[in-house]
Amino acid sequence: MGGELTYLYAVVRPTASLDGADPREAGGVADAPPRIVRVGGIAAVVGSVPEADYSEAALRNHLEDLGWLEEVARAHHAVVEFLAARTTVLPLRLATVYRDDDSVRAVLREGERAFAGMLDRFAGHVEWGVKVYAEPVAASDAAAAEESAESDPGRAYLRRRRQQRNARGAARSAAVEAVARIRETAGELAVELVGHRPQQGQLAGSGAGENLANDSYLVPGDSSGAFHERVRRAAREMTGVRVEITGPWAPYSFVTLTGPDLPEGVRQS
Structure with missing residues (x-):
């Protein structure tokens, strides 16, 4: 060939x-x-x-x-x-x-x-990406000191695991709430929303944490500043939550080439 x-x-x-x-x-x-x-x-x-x-x-x-x-x-x-x-x-x-x-x-x-x-x-519209991560907060100095003072290594290990589970649970709950807030408040400025599959492994980025939302918003270009502010405000002061905003992009997530008006043979890989 x-x-x-x-x-x-x-x-x-x-x-x-x-x-x-x-x-x-x-x-x-x-x-x-x-x-x-x-x-x-x-x-x-x-x-x-x-x-x-x-x-x-x-x-x-x-x-x-x-x-x-x-x-x-x-x-x-x-x-x-x-x-x-x-x-x-x-x-x-x-x-x-x-x-x-x-x-x-x-x-x-x-x-x-x-x-x-x-x-x-x-x-007149652009695509903005919003990813929300749950990032458990590290154990406090007081908790670390308490663990180091524990004479029984087994009990210290179990306490550490319990603290980690609690931190993960708290961070996940906060992130779920942040996602709902963002979709409600920032979503009011968007004309369309596409929720992608949350990313895992290398695709999730270099930061720690669990990606709970991987959303794309189609936003009027002149509303981009207000959209950013609403996203940030929705997750402000929420412990264990990290939010990433990417863009502006062309509307990759919103272009659909299917339906009776399009010819067969449009191949997308």
């Missing part, structure tokens, strides 16, 4: 905000400069990638290569964010690949109504 395939990053409108902007500045997957394919009132931002690496069979093998996936994800995200800084964007999932540009044009023609509707829906 020595040919090339067309890699689809995103769908946009070919508006004045893109005039003069060169997506090649953002780099591109497989070091291929992105280009724009236009059909009517919408456009796709695409690039050429080697079939040897991006055929269905090759992609299945690459899914086991975290280094390769990270490199592709970084390049994909750079192109999407370049576009999002200039216009409303519908980001496609990683490794959405078509046979050629004509196949992409067919997708744009057949799905134009659905794409246009989503572009209208997301105009």
Whole structure:
């Protein structure tokens, strides 16, 4: 397989905000400069990638290569964010690949109504991520001193384990309450909310604690400051709770390419 395939990053409108902007500045997957394919009132931002690496069979093998996936994800995200800084964007999932540009044009023609509707829906909005962690508070100095004074090592061990369980339980309860507060108060400013599966292991980040909520909020851009303040206020002074806010992002979590208005063959990996 020595040919090339067309890699689809995103769908946009070919508006004045893109005039003069060169997506090649953002780099591109497989070091291929992105280009724009236009059909009517919408456009796709695409690039050429080697079939040897991006055929269905090759992609299945690459899914086991975290280094390769990270490199592709970084390049994909750079192109999407370049576009999002200039216009409303519908980001496609990683490794959405078509046979050629004509196949992409067919997708744009057949799905134009659905794409246009989503572009209208997301105009002026951004995605914010909110993760809530339960982080048990370490034993106090007084508790540590009490344990060191305990003459029976077995009883000291059991006391330490009981304190750890109590701390974990208290932190978890506080984090659950923080999640509810954030979804209620900050969620009032969002037009949509998507709850992702809480992350575990390396995906949960370098900090300690249990990830109890991994939510994405679609928020009007001019409400972002108020949204941040409500998130922080909801968890303020809650012991054993850590909150992370990430973004703003293009609406990755809210783009759905399914339904009768879209053609078959939209492959997202």
